[in-house]
Amino acid sequence: MSKPYQMIIADDHAMFIDGVKSILTHEPDIEVVLTASNGAQVLKYLQINGGEAIDLIITDINMPDMDGVALNKAVKEMFPNIKTLVVSMLEDADTIKNLTEANVNGYISKNSEKQELLTAIRTILEGNPYFSNRIKQVVMNAMFEAKTAPKITLTxxxxxxxxxxxxxxxxxxxxxxxxxxxxxxxxxxxxxxxxxxxxxxxxxxxxxxxxxxxx
Missing domain, CATH: 1.10.10.10 (Winged helix-like DNA-binding domain superfamily/Winged helix DNA-binding domain)
Structure with a gap:
């Protein structure tokens, strides 16, 4: 058997981390090597151990010390080979835009079914981006509103x-x-x-x- 994929989960809710770990327990080619309550802990781990062995980081947005947006940006700058998947209740178009501009690999809602989480993980590990239909719709709605909103001009x-x-x-x-x-x-x-x-x-x-x- 080839070496399992190495993953990190970052979320300040222990129940969410436990739930994701439980789902991944049944995936023999995936290993969770670290769980963290904020992005700063993840970044410290990567800086100490190097990011070469880590394949994917699953992260929430709202966390203390360093949130998911800052974590994704730092990871992509320092360890560009590590893939990132945001799993969050936040469905804010500006936040999604900031993340995509910082090369996040995927974004799904915490309300997603177990199978969609696995699909997102597998899709990203195979080298393709994954954004849930709900997240795509939020982005499309924001683009439409931006186009239809009257342009404000200042004197x-x-x-x-x-x-x-x-x-x-x-x-x-x-x-x-x-x-x-x-x-x-x-x-x-x-x-x-x-x-x-x-x-x-x-x-x-x-x-x-x-x-x-x-x-």
Whole structure:
């Protein structure tokens, strides 16, 4: 018999780890060599032992210390030959996009049946990606909404204000820089929050970064 596939499971819920281990117990060519409650433990293990022997990491998203997104990114940068499968209740399009851009090999829901988990594992071990139909639908819906959403355009003055907000200028400093009153800048700030459908200044900063209004 050839050497079994070496796997790691990372999840902060012991019941989930026990469930996956129980399923894999019946797979003679798969061996779970480590279980961890967060990504930091996995990364430490790989750094100490080297990642050459590990074939697949199954990971959740929400974990303390280092979540699944950060773990996948670190693994792909440091040990690109290791394959990764996310198994999570989280079905957020932005998170899925971040993971796929960081070369995750698969993503299924924790609500998936036992057989789909095994199918995902086998598909990935054979060198092919696996994303459940539900995850594919979430991505497709997000793409459709992005295409149909009205494009928001900012005036040159609004862009100037949001750039300075993102650079952590105070209201008075922005007013001085643009030769406007403090009251006018406060009005711009409230208008931008409403126009961009964000909740606070952090949301405005995120918008500025995502739309490359600042370096």
């Amino acid at each position: 040159s003055r609004e862009e100037e204000v949001i750039k300075l907000i993102a650079q952590e200028y105070t209201t008075q400093e922005i007013a001085d820089a643009l030769f406007l009153s403090k009251h006018t800048i406060e009005s711009y700030r409230k208008s931008l929050i409403s126009k961009l459908n964000v909740r606070n200044l952090a949301g405005l900063t995120r918008y500025a970064i995502e739309n490359k209004l600042i370096d």
